[in-house]
Amino acid sequence: ETGVTQTPRHLVMGMTNKKSLKCEQHLGHNAMYWYKQSAKKPLELMFVYSLEERVENNSVPSRFSPECPNSSHLFLHLHTLQPEDSALYLCASSQSGGGYGYTFGSGTRLTVV
Amino acid sequence: GIQVEQSPPDLILQEGANSTLRCNFSDSVNNLQWFHQNPWGQLINLFYIPSGTKQNGRLSATTVATERYSLLYISSSQTTDSGVYFCAVERGGSNYKLTFGKGTLLTVNP
DSSP states (O other): OOSEEEEOSEEEEOTTOEEEEEEEEOSOOSEEEEEEEOTTSOOEEEEEEETTEEEEEOSOOTTEEEEEEETTEEEEEEESOOGGGOEEEEEEEEOTTOSSOOEEOOOEEEEEO | OOOEEEEOSEEEEETTOOEEEEEEESSOEEEEEEEEEOTTSOEEEEEEOSSEEEEETTEEEEEEGGGTEEEEEEOSOOGGGOEEEEEEEEETTOTTOEEEOOOEEEEEEO
């Protein structure tokens, strides 16, 4: 385990479904992130939470809804997704001012059918 | 925003060969990391190296912050080194914005 755990590892959902991705960090970090990795594209930052407050929303469609109930947990709620939303969704955490960089989870591979 | 360019985009090696991957960035940074993405998608942190030189086994990295580039060296490559190597930077004063390059796809053949 890397210290950042994501579940599920794989998810197939229909366009009318509602599902949630979960991320948990065991590193005592104070910031958590959602990134999206699509085929042939660089990783894209979606959301940032610092001290449980959202500090960045990178023009993400409203069908993606993040939630950060505490500094260790981060969720990404999904509803009415499109096939082009199929991608690898990666969670990360960091400690601002910590000087150790970001730690990533193993990702959730999402397929929208 | 800050630009991150990695080269080469693809690299094919025979097992045992050495290689150098390069990352150029367009602005001063307070964070630079090298990651290896394995076939299952996980990003493994190789180095946190905003400046200077570090070594970890067969891997080493050097960042020359004043000239805005970083190099990742892989010596005596093994098939398990295959995968995509990403450079990612965070610009000074822009907390929480780690920008990734497009990566170098490394294939090590036995």
